[in-house]
Amino acid sequence: MPPATLNAAVAPFSAAAASRRADTTPLTLSLVEQIAARLSERIVGGDYAPAQRIMEQAVADEFQVSRGPVREALRLLEKDGLVTILARRGALVTQLSIDEVREIFDIRAMLNGLRDRAIAEDTERTRHLPLLEKEVATLTRLARDAEQGDAYVEAVARLNRTLGQMLRNRRLKAILDSLALQTLRYSQLGLSTPQRRKQSVQHWQKLLKAIREGNGVEAERIARQRVNDSRDAAIARLQEAKNKRNQGGKKAA
Amino acid sequence: MPPATLNAAVAPFSAAAASRRADTTPLTLSLVEQIAARLSERIVGGDYAPAQRIMEQAVADEFQVSRGPVREALRLLEKDGLVTILARRGALVTQLSIDEVREIFDIRAMLNGLRDRAIAEDTERTRHLPLLEKEVATLTRLARDAEQGDAYVEAVARLNRTLGQMLRNRRLKAILDSLALQTLRYSQLGLSTPQRRKQSVQHWQKLLKAIREGNGVEAERIARQRVNDSRDAAIARLQEAKNKRNQGGKKAA
DNA sequence: GTCAAGAAGATTGTTGACAATCCTACAAAA
DNA sequence: TTTTGTAGGATTGTCAACAATCTTCTTGAC
Numbered sequence: 373m374p375p376a377t378l379n380a381a382v383a384p385f386s387a388a389a390a391s392r393r394a395d396t397t398p399l400t401l402s403l404v405e406q407i408a409a410r411l412s413e414r415i416v417g418g419d420y421a422p423a424q425r426i427m428e429q430a431v432a433d434e435f436q437v438s439r440g441p442v443r444e445a446l447r448l449l450e451k452d453g454l455v456t457i458l459a460r461r462g463a464l465v466t467q468l469s470i471d472e473v474r475e476i477f478d479i480r481a482m483l484n485g486l487r488d489r490a491i492a493e494d495t496e497r498t499r500h501l502p503l504l505e506k507e508v509a510t511l512t513r514l515a516r517d518a519e520q521g522d523a524y525v526e527a528v529a530r531l532n533r534t535l536g537q538m539l540r541n542r543r544l545k546a547i548l549d550s551l552a553l554q555t556l557r558y559s560q561l562g563l564s565t566p567q568r569r570k571q572s573v574q575h576w577q578k579l580l581k582a583i584r585e586g587n588g589v590e591a592e593r594i595a596r597q598r599v600n601d602s603r604d605a606a607i608a609r610l611q612e613a614k615n616k617r618n619q620g621g622k623k624a625a
Numbered sequence: 626m627p628p629a630t631l632n633a634a635v636a637p638f639s640a641a642a643a644s645r646r647a648d649t650t651p652l653t654l655s656l657v658e659q660i661a662a663r664l665s666e667r668i669v670g671g672d673y674a675p676a677q678r679i680m681e682q683a684v685a686d687e688f689q690v691s692r693g694p695v696r697e698a699l700r701l702l703e704k705d706g707l708v709t710i711l712a713r714r715g716a717l718v719t720q721l722s723i724d725e726v727r728e729i730f731d732i733r734a735m736l737n738g739l740r741d742r743a744i745a746e747d748t749e750r751t752r753h754l755p756l757l758e759k760e761v762a763t764l765t766r767l768a769r770d771a772e773q774g775d776a777y778v779e780a781v782a783r784l785n786r787t788l789g790q791m792l793r794n795r796r797l798k799a800i801l802d803s804l805a806l807q808t809l810r811y812s813q814l815g816l817s818t819p820q821r822r823k824q825s826v827q828h829w830q831k832l833l834k835a836i837r838e839g840n841g842v843e844a845e846r847i848a849r850q851r852v853n854d855s856r857d858a859a860i861a862r863l864q865e866a867k868n869k870r871n872q873g874g875k876k877a878a
Numbered sequence: 879g880t881c882a883a884g885a886a887g888a889t890t891g892t893t894g895a896c897a898a899t900c901c902t903a904c905a906a907a908a
Numbered sequence: 909t910t911t912t913g914t915a916g917g918a919t920t921g922t923c924a925a926c927a928a929t930c931t932t933c934t935t936g937a938c
Binding site for chain 1: 657696697705725729732738794795797800
């Protein structure tokens with residue numbers, strides 16, 4: 373049988389794997405990677421709830437493949453922290469505790485610092501600078517309008533993608549992508565108010581300036597500050613939600 | 626058939642997976658994890674040469690299992706960067722370019738900085754301090770003796786394991802373990818001369834002091850410096866070896 | 879002697895089936 | 909009422925076999 377192909381188009385799953393094979397032209401994702409990408413979308417998108425069990429046969433039936441590739445895809449997702457595999461009990465959608473979210477943000481702060489410093493110190497950065505300028509300008513415009521919350525979040529994501537493309541260190545990019553995926557559900561919590569967006573856009577403007585001037589140390593400092601701010605805002609929101617849940621639970625009981 | 630068990634005892638493979646199941650009794654590694662651990666040992670230990678092809682059936686025959694678990698194990702190793710899987714061509718032992726080694730060391734510098742800062746700022750660090758003091762003392766003693774090169778390298782590895790155990794951030798530990806595994810072959814290059822060991826032991830002494838005093842910023846600074854020094858020494862050695870190879874190649878041709 | 883084309887073998891990608899284990903529901907005893 | 913024990917079904921873990929692709933070797937032409 374020819375290697376089955378899933379109907380829908382899917383985004384590349386493993387940036388690390390994709391970049392490492394850049395020389396041998398992937399073009400078509402392997403079945404395992406396609407399944408992993410689809411499941412990944414669902415988990416990040418919230419179609420599967422945290423702690424929900426993902427059963428191999430169900431996924432296999434739905435995608436019309438056998439359980440083998442599904443098992444391998446789930447193993448990939450486990451390495452990315454999106455599911456947790458328990459022996460003889462299968463895969464569960466990973467549920468992060470508040471502490472774990474904080475831990476991931478701490479790692480991201482360091483590695484975003486490395487990323488932005490590397491970009492600022494890259495002598496070829498000028499090639500991408502115009503695009504960067506334009507995206508920060510868009511950000512600035514969107515931040516002024518209190519109604520443009522979702523658009524702002526999307527613009528920040530696009531800016532981060534651009535920075536990822538400017539980054540030479542492929543392995544760093546892969547790790548950052550993986551960590552970003554794990555906390556996607558929580559990252560946006562930090563940009564929920566116009567006030568926070570104001571502060572956010574200032575960070576980006578300062579980062580752009582540091583990159584423009586080739587000031588790596590400053591770029592790193594700003595990046596760390598920015599991610600730490602996101603972390604604190606996200607944690608505060610999560611803590612709020614948790615307290616509310618607990619109170620509600622007590623009232624019900 | 627009962628789940629086959631590989632004869633030899635193996636070290637835990639995936640720190641992330643192991644720690645995430647801490648509540649559900651790991652105790653026995655799954656077959657896939659055992660295979661991954663065995664193959665990992667071989668790759669890191671140099672039993673498989675870089676760029677060497679690892680064939681599924683051969684591994685399956687040797688461990689007396691079928692190809693299914695072997696395939697899953699290879700996928701895990703790919704996520705850890707130890708092998709590179711090419712579509713329809715199987716798994717190759719990853720061969721790192723000098724640039725890639727540098728990239729990994731850059732990431733390790735940042736994350737070791739985070740690790741040591743977190744340890745220094747952990748209020749419960751005093752619980753482990755005596756052991757840390759003892760290990761740095763051992764290091765100091767070994768560094769005096771020019772003959773104790775291997776013992777010194779081993780002692781540094783043990784010290785790093787201890788620091789890993791002091792670390793609360795499990796995900797950071799998992800990433801660090803994975804990166805360390807990938808560069809194990811190169812890390813020791815930095816400690817090859819008594820002079821470098823002298824410098825190394827000074828770093829560790831200063832780190833210990835910073836941890837003792839709870840000075841997280843200083844601990845981070847030292848850690849980054851230390852890894853960057855290792856990086857530069859390792860890169861220099863690799864560059865040397867590469868030049869020699871090229872010259873030898875030219876002479877032969 | 880070098881290079882291209884084709885056939886044979888080897889290897890991966892995928893599948894369906896079976897065995898071992900786990901979960902659930904229900905019944906029996908304390 | 910709560911706990912314990914026990915079937916039955918459901919799910920994972922593993923395997924062996926087949927199809928598609930890749931690699932290598934041979935053959936032939938220039």
